[in-house]
Amino acid sequence: MDRFEIATRQAGAVSVVSLRGYLDAHTAPEFEQVLQTLVDEKHVRIVVNCSGLNYISSAGLGVFMGFIENVRSQNGDIKLAELTDKVFRVFDLLGFPVLFEILKREEDALAKFEKT
Amino acid sequence: MAENAAGGKRFYRNWRTGFAAAVGVLVIAASLRFLPVRIPFLAEQVREWVIAAGLVFLWLRMRKRNPFGGSSLDRKIRLFGAGLLGLGALGRLVSLLESWISGGSALLRLLGTSLFQTVAAFLVTAIVIGLFGLFRDLVFVQQGRRTQQLFAAFELSVAIRLLFAMLPATDRALVPASSQWAEGPNPPLILTAGLAVLLGFRCKWIPFLNRRSKTGLFFLGFPVAVLFMSQRESLIEAVLPFSAAAGIVISSLLTAFGAYLVISLVSLLIHLPTAGLLDRRMREVRSFQELSAVLGADLKKDALIAKIPVLACRMVEADTVCLELDAGAGFRTASLHRNRPDSPEMPPETVTAGIRKQVLERARPVLMNNAARGVRGRKAAGPSAGSLLAAPVAFQSRVIGVLYALKSDAFGFVEESQGLFQAFAHQAAISLQNAGLVEQSINREKAEEELRLAHEAQMRLLPQSMPSVRGFDLDGVCVTANEIGGDFYDVIAAGRDRIDIVVGDVSGKGAAAAFIMAETKGAIRALAGRHRSPKDILCELNGFFREQGEPGLFLTMVYAILTPSRRRIRIARAGHCPVGLIRKGGVRWLEPRGLGLGLADDRIFRPGIREQEMTLMPGDRLFFYTDGLVEARNAGDEEFGEDRLSGLLAADPSSDAAALVRSVIGRLEKFTRGVARHDDVTVLALRCGVPRRGSKG
Structure with missing residues (x-):
């Protein structure tokens, strides 16, 4: 299995978190840690780029759910971008499109933040 | 005396009597010499022999039994x-x-x-x-x-x-x-x-x-x-x-x-x-033995770490002893003991770094007996050390720490103490290692026990038998993973002419997941009789989870209510995998909209969920599953996938639900041979029976 990799960079006021590999019960805590750090530092405008994400389990999905309310209460948001079809299928089954803004490209997500 | 007369043996055996007799003979024989008479030569010789014999007897007596x-x-x-x-x-x-x-x-x-x-x-x-x-x-x-x-x-x-x-x-x-x-x-x-x-x-x-x-x-x-x-x-x-x-x-x-x-x-x-x-050596050796015994007796790592400097202090009669352990990211002071308020303080890190390097390189003790310059930092705050002894805390050539002993005086440590100090450090390493192993095995046992209990709980939650439904047959199986995946299913005879079928998956794992499964099962059993629509039941469950659950924890579920007499089925889906309808060699996926349970408030959840209702035709089969099935991977890291499942279901010739379930599980096992299962897999099939007269015509 591929390893899980996570990278964070700033694009203006927005933090871009790029995920690669497998996000499952074993790697979810790592993702959780990164999001926690961002939120602690008041970086609440977050784009998660999933272009390299091969697999996401329910534990991985749970990480998004664990932060969204907190982030939104601080006028921020978590937007998802560049999901592969397979990963989108998992998000879609669960009904995530109702809860999260899911965009085709990272730029689109950044642009959405600029509008607000 | 009567006793003396009774037996010669006893006479000789009796030490005191023998002794007294010998002394008596000697006294008499010797005293003869001082009689104011001249003793003939022969008698003199005899007397000498008697005295010699008496003395030899006493000598031998003393030799045999020393008072x-x-x-x-x-x-x-x-x-x-x-x-x-x-x-x-x-x-x-x-x-x-x-x-x-x-x-x-x-x-x-x-x-x-x-x-x-x-x-x-x-x-x-x-x-x-x-x-x-x-x-x-x-x-x-x-x-x-x-x-x-x-x-x-x-x-x-x-x-x-x-x-x-x-x-x-x-x-x-x-x-x-x-x-x-x-x-x-x-x-x-x-x-x-x-x-x-x-x-x-x-x-x-x-x-x-x-x-x-x-x-x-x-x-x-x-x-x-x-x-x-x-x-x-x-x-x-x-x-x-x-x-x-x-x-x-x-x-x-x-x-x-x-x-x-x-x-x-x-x-x-x-x-x-x-x-x-x-x-001093004697004291050291003796205390080493005592201390080793004390060390060996303690199996708690924290207690050991605290104890080691205290014992080391006693052993080499140091004023201060410090134990440093490798914390993964370098050596950190784990415990320190100072004998008196004016005991020297550890030298600054710049100094210890050098000593530590020497100890690690040489893998044997380092003694600095005149440490006035070497050990005292320029800006040492408290009393500084005159001499320092450091030894690697090593176990099978793996250095896990360094033990430092300090004394106020220069030349405080004897050369010979090095070996003993090293032996003690070695003993400490072994004890720490043992304590670590014991803790590990206790933790592992705990984890295994927890897992076993969770497995048991999960198994008890699954239906032990399927209700028989007129005109239908039903079968389900849950193949559990090593880690509890949180899958469950239930079939409830919820009323006259009503069968509820539930397949769900908790997002967590382990004992927590098993706990939530148990709660959910209870909630469903309570709700089943109160609502007629699967959508309402899922909304109620969602509300329950919003109250109970923690953020990030959710549950996916398919809820189906079958009315056997009318072959009607109503299905609602909360973020779960779709339900396959196998009809006339083709598969259609039923996927009414719906969010996972616990993801959103009722305001969002209720409008987002749809219900699908349909009439089943004789021979139709419904196939429920959890994501563990399609996400299972083979040795080549390939997913089982929805397409493979669709193909399998479409081509399946099984005539009843049990055969379909067997066939899918068999295919999965073949696919994942040699790979550890990471998630539970649940499969449930419902088949609408074909009436006999129908088959005739």
């Missing part, structure tokens, strides 16, 4: 010294008395020789024979066969001297009246003296004394030796007039005692300067 045998070494040394002192004093008294008597009246001379000398001679003999046992014990401390042979040789030489003296032809040439030595050296005498000197070197008890005893013994022993050696001859002279045999025995023993006394004193003198060091 001081049970005493401690200290006590034996003290008794031996006191005996020698007594002998010296007695010798002096005898010579004083003799000069006084010889200057007195005729009556006094007669009484003196017959009374005073008799008493003196007996006293000397008794003390000397008594000391013999002590002497022999001291010689044998820490000695082996060689010494036994040497001692036997010494006894033999005494026996030879005795024998020479007994031969009538010698005219007692070997036993001069005035002095043993005045006669000039004779072979048996030289032999006895030589052996006595050799025995003198058998004083291994000296190293066992502590420094105080050694010093005390030396200063007390010295005057005793002077007195004893100066009075030696007067002691012999006190005995000699009574009997040549007694004289020979006494003189031999006194020679041996004297040699032993002198050589012991010299030996003590040699040992005195190192006595303190030896004392």
